[in-house]
Amino acid sequence: MFEGEIERERERIMGNGSRARGVVMKTLLLIGGALLLKRLTKSTTRWDHTRLVAQSLTGQKFSRDQASRDPDNYFNIRLMTCPAAEMVDGSKVLYFEQAFWRTPQKPFRQRFYMVKPCPKELRCDVEVSSYAIRDVEEYGNFCDRPKDQRPLPEEVIGDIAEHLTTIYLKRCERGKRCLYEGSTPPGGFPNSWNGATYCTSELAIVKNNEIHTWDRGYDDDGNQVWGAKEGPYEFKPVPASSFNDMLSPLNFPFQQSMEKRIEGSFVLQD
Numbered sequence: 001m002f003e004g005e006i007e008r009e010r011e012r013i014m015g016n017g018s019r020a021r022g023v024v025m026k027t028l029l030l031i032g033g034a035l036l037l038k039r040l041t042k043s044t045t046r047w048d049h050t051r052l053v054a055q056s057l058t059g060q061k062f063s064r065d066q067a068s069r070d071p072d073n074y075f076n077i078r079l080m081t082c083p084a085a086e087m088v089d090g091s092k093v094l095y096f097e098q099a100f101w102r103t104p105q106k107p108f109r110q111r112f113y114m115v116k117p118c119p120k121e122l123r124c125d126v127e128v129s130s131y132a133i134r135d136v137e138e139y140g141n142f143c144d145r146p147k148d149q150r151p152l153p154e155e156v157i158g159d160i161a162e163h164l165t166t167i168y169l170k171r172c173e174r175g176k177r178c179l180y181e182g183s184t185p186p187g188g189f190p191n192s193w194n195g196a197t198y199c200t201s202e203l204a205i206v207k208n209n210e211i212h213t214w215d216r217g218y219d220d221d222g223n224q225v226w227g228a229k230e231g232p233y234e235f236k237p238v239p240a241s242s243f244n245d246m247l248s249p250l251n252f253p254f255q256q257s258m259e260k261r262i263e264g265s266f267v268l269q270d
Contacts, residue, residue, distance in 0.1 A: 046117030047090065049125040053169060053180055054092040054115045056205045057081050057128075060143075061235035062101060073228065076101040079211065079235045082143035084112065085153035091116035093156060095142045096130075104144075110136050112160050124168040124182060128203060132161040165189045167203045178212075180205040191217050194226045202232060211235045 060080050067076040078101050085093040092115040097107035112131040118124040133139055138159075142150055151159070166189075169182035181204040191199035196217030204212040212234050216227030 046125060049171070049180075050090075050092065050115055050117050053126045053128065053205060054083070054094060056179070056209060057094060057096075057113065057115070057211065058083065059209065059237060061209075061211055062238050063233050063235050064101065064238065065236060066234045070230070073230045074233065077233065077235070078104050080104075080107075080143045081113070084142070084150075085156040087114070087116075087157065089116070093153075093160070095139060095156070097140075097142070105141060107140055110139055111164070112156070114160075118168060122168060124170050126169045126180065127166055128169060129166040130164045130201075132164060134159040134161040165199065165201050167201055169203065169205070172204075178204045178206050188218075193217060195219050196225050199227075204232070209237050 058081050060078065062079070063074055063077045067074045078099050079096070080099075081094050081096045083092065084095040087093065092113075094113040094115065096109075096111045096113050098109040099105070099107040110133055112133055114129045114131065116127060118127050138151060165184055167182050167184055169180040172178040172181055181202075183202040184200050188198040188200035191197070194217060197220050199215065199217045201216075202212075202214040206212055212232040214228060214232035217225050219225050
């Protein structure tokens with residue numbers, strides 16, 4: 001009799017131990033799964049977005065395809081951007097220039113871009129501010145030069161001049177072709193070129209390393225006085241193998257002089 005009771009007690013104890021081990025194993029699996037899920041779903045930080053936007057802006061891009069489709073409203077413009085410095089707070093300073101594709105050595109627009117996270121109180125991810133350049137003649141074709149022939153980062157920071165515009169970018173919704181998009185605030189920023197009193201800018205970072213930009217100037221009555229009218233400029237990277245094709249007149253069967261056409265939809269200076 002005692003032997004039977006002892007055996008039943010042993011089975012009870014062993015059963016409780018097995019259940020306890022099972023509970024422990026389930027708890028460990030739940031904790032491990034939660035940690036793994038947290039790691040896999042870790043949200044992208046504001047600085048991650050800043051780096052992605054700065055990288056997307058960087059490089060040589062052209063509006064060749066758009067100019068081929070609609071030569072009456074768009075020029076084939078070369079856009080060139082590259083890193084120039086980094087501020088103490090981590091903000092990225094990029095050098096930016098635009099030139100006609102035939103004369104890349106003669107940029108008609110030169111700026112510094114400062115790329116940094118949006119302030120927490122604003123509903124955006126990244127802000128891109130443009131600044132005039134002090135001693136701008138020293139920066140022509142900055143990105144095309146060897147690094148030892150460029151102004152030093154500390155010189156770049158010292159040459160950041162007047163603030164011109166700020167664009168506030170948000171991540172695009174799923175399903176859209178863009179990655180980030182945004183614009184200047186309502187009312188834009190002061191601008192006095194060609195009779196304007198203010199200007200607005202829109203920017204979209206698009207998949208396949210494309211950049212879409214739309215800069216426009218308006219007078220006191222709200223009339224557009226400079227900038228593209230039909231839509232944003234679309235800048236795309238051009239593979240090295242097809243770069244020489246742009247030199248062929250077959251790509252632009254009806255070319256008027258650039259000096260004459262510049263009076264149309266594009267602006268030389270802000």
